[in-house]
Amino acid sequence: MTADSEYKRRTVLKAGSAAVTATLVATPAATPAAAAQTDSSSVDMTLRVNGRDHRLAVEPRVTLLDALRERLDLTGTKKGCDRGECGACTVLVDGRRIKSCLTLAVMRQNVEITTIEGLVRGDKLHPLQEAFIRQDALQCGGCTPGQIMSGVACISEGHTRSADEIREWMSGNLCRCACYPNIVAAIQDAAK
Amino acid sequence: MKNFTYAAPRNVADAVRLAGQPDARFIAGGTDLLNLMKDGAQSHGAIIDINGLALGDIVQRNDVIRIGALARMSDVAAHPAVRRSLPVVSEALLNSASPQVRNMAAVGGNVLQRTRCGYFRDSGTTCNKKAPGSGCPALEGENRGHAILGGSDHCIAVHPSDLAVALLAVDAVVLTDRRRIPFADFHVVPGTTPDQETVLGHGELITGFEIPVTPLAARSRYLKLRDRATFEFAVVAVAAALNMRGDTVRDVRLTFGGVATKPWRSPEAEEALRGKPLTTTTITEAGRALVRGAVTRDHNAFKVDLVQRALDGLLRDLGGVR
Numbered sequence: 001m002t003a004d005s006e007y008k009r010r011t012v013l014k015a016g017s018a019a020v021t022a023t024l025v026a027t028p029a030a031t032p033a034a035a036a037q038t039d040s041s042s043v044d045m046t047l048r049v050n051g052r053d054h055r056l057a058v059e060p061r062v063t064l065l066d067a068l069r070e071r072l073d074l075t076g077t078k079k080g081c082d083r084g085e086c087g088a089c090t091v092l093v094d095g096r097r098i099k100s101c102l103t104l105a106v107m108r109q110n111v112e113i114t115t116i117e118g119l120v121r122g123d124k125l126h127p128l129q130e131a132f133i134r135q136d137a138l139q140c141g142g143c144t145p146g147q148i149m150s151g152v153a154c155i156s157e158g159h160t161r162s163a164d165e166i167r168e169w170m171s172g173n174l175c176r177c178a179c180y181p182n183i184v185a186a187i188q189d190a191a192k
Numbered sequence: 193m194k195n196f197t198y199a200a201p202r203n204v205a206d207a208v209r210l211a212g213q214p215d216a217r218f219i220a221g222g223t224d225l226l227n228l229m230k231d232g233a234q235s236h237g238a239i240i241d242i243n244g245l246a247l248g249d250i251v252q253r254n255d256v257i258r259i260g261a262l263a264r265m266s267d268v269a270a271h272p273a274v275r276r277s278l279p280v281v282s283e284a285l286l287n288s289a290s291p292q293v294r295n296m297a298a299v300g301g302n303v304l305q306r307t308r309c310g311y312f313r314d315s316g317t318t319c320n321k322k323a324p325g326s327g328c329p330a331l332e333g334e335n336r337g338h339a340i341l342g343g344s345d346h347c348i349a350v351h352p353s354d355l356a357v358a359l360l361a362v363d364a365v366v367l368t369d370r371r372r373i374p375f376a377d378f379h380v381v382p383g384t385t386p387d388q389e390t391v392l393g394h395g396e397l398i399t400g401f402e403i404p405v406t407p408l409a410a411r412s413r414y415l416k417l418r419d420r421a422t423f424e425f426a427v428v429a430v431a432a433a434l435n436m437r438g439d440t441v442r443d444v445r446l447t448f449g450g451v452a453t454k455p456w457r458s459p460e461a462e463e464a465l466r467g468k469p470l471t472t473t474t475i476t477e478a479g480r481a482l483v484r485g486a487v488t489r490d491h492n493a494f495k496v497d498l499v500q501r502a503l504d505g506l507l508r509d510l511g512g513v514r
């Protein structure tokens with residue numbers, strides 16, 4: 001995928017979510033958008049993501065996932081379930097993998113956050129990204145950023161001694177397209 | 193999720209003072225609290241982030257292991273003293289949730305996680321735990337995952353924590369900012385007040401757990417049966433700790449998850465083994481003693497048999513019985 005086509009896709013997604021917000025505002029009371037209008041107690045914070053400090057002001061209830069995607073435009077991190085069950089939102093915090101949908105942005109100041117966008121070195125993909133391509137470890141790609149972030153941690157933790165061990169330690173990342181055998185192969189490949 | 197104010201105190205005294213506000217709640221890993229708040233099962237006006245408190249250590253002093261309330265599930269599971277002296281705790285943790293959740297979730301929050309009963313987590317249904325007096329749709333509804341022990345006509349929801357079942361098997365003590373609570377007294381059965389799940393007071397802070405290092409705890413194991421191979425809550429779980437003198441059971445702890453409304457210890461099952469040899473007969477008797485008071489519903493009667501088989505399998509393994 002070229003940088004160009006990625007940009008277009010993001011633009012489409014943004015237009016889509018703006019439309020959703022508009023309809024929510026029209027319905028009364030408990031919608032997130034309406035609640036946001038009645039309470040504006042935003043908190044100023046600094047998030048250190050992929051080696052750069054970002055200053056932003058968000059309400060305490062905003063998850064790290066939403067802050068990354070909606071405020072910092074780092075849409076590589078995906079939202080699947082928003083309940084900790086799928087792993088699409090996996091990022092690293094000080095090198096440890098977490099699910100960014102289950103933590104608040106305000107709780108993650110003064111730590112080093114790494115997202116899928118932070119894995120490339122200049123033009124060079126991360127070895128696990130290369131292995132995913134080589135092993136054909138994705139179909140729709142929805143789970144892939146989360147799989148790769150989780151896989152990077154799985155390798156650095158040393159949980160790659162067998163295919164079974166990889167399966168167990170990658171169990172927090174679901175794939176609707178069932179690319180599991182290829183994902184395991186990619187991690188084995190990159191762990192070599 | 194409704195909005196709230198946020199504070200991140202740096203010491204226990206400030207945390208406890210802030211948590212004294214009527215609608216305040218602590219947050220540790222946030223892995224259960226945020227889900228409950230997103231689902232609308234809970235809402236709180238003030239969130240007190242305790243991650244800045246120095247409560248993350250795991251230390252062994254003489255014959256006691258002390259685990260701070262903020263120690264993460266992954267770190268406790270991997271700790272050498274825990275693996276050596278409390279294998280059941282390490283095994284229960286490694287069989288919980290996913291690597292990411294274990295990196296986030298703290299052990300204090302773990303024992304306070306709330307039931308996975310689908311009615312409780314669905315904002316569109318009645319539920320006595322969520323809204324006292326509104327009724328319990330699980331009694332006549334979808335109750336395959338529900339309790340056969342410790343239930344009442346008000347609630348039959350299972351306590352979901354694996355760690356809690358393990359801590360009960362090794363005689364843990366809960367430490368709070370104001371007292372020590374034996375783990376066995378910490379959780380309570382629903383009775384007529386299913387919204388009350390522990391003896392913890394409002395704003396009371398768990399600071400850690402103390403666990404005695406004993407030969408009993410050193411020979412302990414966890415068996416968890418679930419609907420898929422991994423990353424799933426227990427259908428049935430058993431923790432066993434065994435101390436043998438020759439062929440005779442000198443002491444034993446048998447605790448259970450997935451079958452009861454709180455982490456469940458069965459003194460009756462233990463009594464069937466204590467002072468006796470570990471044989472097919474005594475193991476079978478222990479299983480029968482466990483389920484003697486079981487109350488089943490439309491979809492969960494299978495647990496009566498399954499939990500006895502799990503106990504049988506685990507005890508044979510642990511005791512080396514063929």
Ligand SMILES: Cc1cc2nc3c(=O)[nH]c(=O)nc-3n(C[C@H](O)[C@H](O)[C@H](O)COP(=O)(O)OP(=O)(O)OC[C@H]3O[C@@H](n4cnc5c(N)ncnc54)[C@H](O)[C@@H]3O)c2cc1C
Nearest residue numbers: 084220221222223224225289298300301302304353354398
């Ligand atoms: C997808 C998924 C799968 C899971 N699978 C399993 C599983 O298989 N087995 C299992 O056992 N668990 C499982 N869990 C549950 C998980 O273990 C808990 O969510 C976690 O342990 C809670 O810890 P926490 O630090 O995130 O707590 P939080 O969510 O921060 O807090 C939970 C509650 O405890 C209170 N609290 C936290 N710390 C303290 C303290 N020190 N003193 C007083 N009150 C405190 C909070 O106020 C809150 O009410 C799963 C969770 C998810 C999301």
Ligand code: SF4
Nearest residue numbers: 309311319328347348
């Ligand atoms: S079993 Fe308990 S938690 Fe579930 S619906 Fe009934 S009262 Fe609510």
Ligand code: FES
Nearest residue numbers: 080081082087101
């Ligand atoms: S979006 Fe976070 S785990 Fe699914």
Ligand code: FES
Nearest residue numbers: 139143175176177
């Ligand atoms: S590649 Fe489609 S969900 Fe994994």
